[in-house]
Amino acid sequence: MQSTPNYLWHAEDVLGQGATACVYKARNKKSGELVAVKVFNNASYLRPQEVQMREFEMLRKLNHKNIVKLFAVEETGTSKQKVLVMEYCSSGSLLNVLEDPANAFGLSESEFLIVLQCVVAGMNHLRENGIVHRDIKPGNIMRLMGEDGQSIYKLTDFGAARELDDDEKFVSVYGTEEYLHPDMYERAVLRKPQQKAYGVTVDLWSIGVTFYHAATGSLPFIPFGGPRRNKEIMYKITTEKPPGAIAGVQKQENGTIEWSYELPATCRLSAGLKGQLIPILANILEADQEKCWGFDQFFAETSDILHRIVVDVFSLQQASSHRIYIHSHNTTTKFLDAVFKQTNIAPHHQEYFFEGHLYELDPNLQAHNFCKTTENNPLTLLSAEPEDLVGVRYRDPALEYPKFVPKVDVVADCSTAKSAVGTAHQTLWIARSLLRCQELMLRGLHWVAGNLKTECLRILEQRRGAVSLLTCLQLTEVKTCVLYETVSGEGGTLALRELNEVKTRLQAVVEDLSQCSHDIFDYQGTLDGILAELVKHRQQAHEDKSIRQIEYCLEKMQLIHKQFKKARTCLRSPAQNRGRLGVCHF
Incomplete structure (x- = not known):
């Protein structure tokens, strides 16, 4: 156990670990309230004093619901190590959310919008206080659940933060490789000497990578073998990205880079939101700091999305x-x-x-x-015009399903199991989308057919009115003929001829109306048949068990993945692992 005057924690309750500090779950000694404590190690004290004090000063200055709160600064009893006592976020980080196989292909639209709103609000508070974070990434965006059951995301880890106005520059390098601006990557990762200074827009690049990761479940820039194994190509992809491109992937060793200007088909965001988001990503994932948007435009465009309402069609x-x-x-x-x-x-x-x-x-x-x-x-x-069928657009999940290798490897098998579960989640999401589309089609057709039936009844009612009027006209015509028969002379004969023509025309109208009635009755019969078929199909759709079967299969796959995770964290001898993992494969 370790402690400060007011807080207590166990060394095994690690929430996170970095180069200069560890974060633990702790409790207040008096109230029992859960907090997070950041305990600085010896390496942290090798930094200049002003750098050591910077994080304390930053957190004291900030006060916002989307930034992790600082409660106190204390010291451990024996070693006198500095300890930051902060708000505890019980649901981990955005990275934990993205590592959940359910989000292997990105967050749902509703959750992504919450991430967007929270990160934008937190960053706006930083800029209002003239602070650049310099290490924005999913692991530094904490999550907790609000009273309404919705997620709340909060920026944390201000160890690299510093005060910087929009027109100021800095030369020191911080950050995490995959989320690092290319200019900083060149110096920090490739160790190439350069005299570039960096502005506040480096945070925008990191936000762009983070948003892409949240929307798709993967990083936007991936060289063959991965970013950590192929650093030169990683730098090449980020610096040679064409204008408008938001992703670049190298699928073969020494192969060409495939640029993408759209979010992938596997992304769960709607076309409506994608259309709003893609221009933002394209303009903040810009290596040239002079061409990159500033924070004012970024806040304006993201706020524009967040202030819109959604109409589902x-x-x-x-x-x-x-x-x-x-x-x-x-x-x-x-x-x-x-x-x-x-x-x-x-x-x-x-x-x-x-x-x-x-x-x-x-x-x-x-x-x-x-x-x-x-x-x-x-x-x-x-x-009002014929339209081509579009349907639910998706990428076949089978194309994403991982390949199994015959040899047993705890780490590789766990990773494969995770990928398989992620693909199963995607299959379930697609199946639900298809079923919802089927239900909306059947329901919509039912409405249209019902509306046509109502229209038929309205026309028949009008037809009855027309028939009544025609009957009156025919009676009038008969009376008129009798009257004119009493009239002698050429004028009377001409009038009778004209009345007979009227009589013929009225009779033709009567016959047309009668045929119209027969046609409408036939049409109503057809509509009744269609409605009966639609009711039958809707009943069959409700009885469909495919979703439950996929859910059942997914539950079993999750149990297997859980076993693999347990095996990975409790590594024994190779022989023991082989024996245990053999059961998991079955």
Whole structure:
């Protein structure tokens, strides 16, 4: 056990470890409150005094819900080591979240938006206080659960932070390789002498890599063999990135670099959010510090996303879901244009249903007055023109499934098991998306068919009115003929001829209306058949067991992965490991 005057912790309760300090889970001796204590080691005291004191001063200066709070600075009883007593974040870090196989291909859209909001708010507070962090990465973004059950993310680890205005530069190098700005990477990792000074935009590069990692589950720049094994190519990728590219991967040794200007198909973010996010990534993942956005533009563009509302739309003929990010004050006209950009359905061809009824959108109606939609209860879009099927776009999970090797290796097997579980999670996500698409299609078709039936009834009612009017006209025509028969002369004969023509035309209208009624009755019968089929298909969809089967399979895979993790952390002799892991393989 170790302690300070007011706090107590065990050496095994390690939350994190760095070059100059370890972070432990500790308790207040009096209240029992959980805290995190950062205990500095001997290497930390080799740094200049002002550097040692910098983190204390930074944390004392900062006060924001998205920055880990500093409670006290104390010393251990015997060694007099400095200890920072900080807020304890019980749910680990963003890195822990991304290492969960459930997020192997990136966070869900709702969780990503929370990360975006929290990091932007925390960074804004840093810039308001003239501070550059210099080590932004998922491991330095802590997570705890709020009272509403939503995540709250907080920036931490200000050991590398320093005060720096927007127009100032610094020359010292800190950070973590994969998230490090290329100019700093050249000097810190490749050890190449250079006289470059660095500005506050180096944090923006790290934020860009972090956001890409959160959105996709992987790093944006990956040389063959990985960033740590192929450092020269890593530097080449980051410095030679074409304008607009947000990722570069080298898939073969000495191979070409494949640039990407879009987020991958495996990413779980909607096209609507991707369209807002990609330009931000492209402009902060810019190696040239002169071309990179400044923080003012970064905050403006990210705040623009966070201040939009979401309208969920399902395009019935295309069988595709869309999320429309729009400002609450924007009108229907702007909304229809935004839908057009995603679906290519012209505004004047767009017709909407909501909860079974036609949904009329007044051109001047503002978005905050639209009906409240969700992914499972969207506006259903019907086009007045034929549309090509789009469906749920995804990459076959089988292409992501890891290859198993015959030899037993605890670390490799654990990694393979983790990848397999991640792929299973992705399969489940795709299956749920397909099932939701099927349900929205069947429900939307049911609404359209029901609406057509209602329209048929309305037409039949109008037809009955027309028949009544025709009957009156025919009676009038008969009376008129009797009247004119009493009239002698050429004028009377001409009038009778004209009345007979009217009689013929009225009879033709009666026959047309009668045929129309038969056609409508036939059409109603067809619609009844379609509705019966739709009810049958919806019942079959509800009885579908594929999701439960995937979930059951995933549970078993997770248990196996858990066994591999246990084996990895409790390494025994090679013979013992082989025996234990043989069971896991079965």
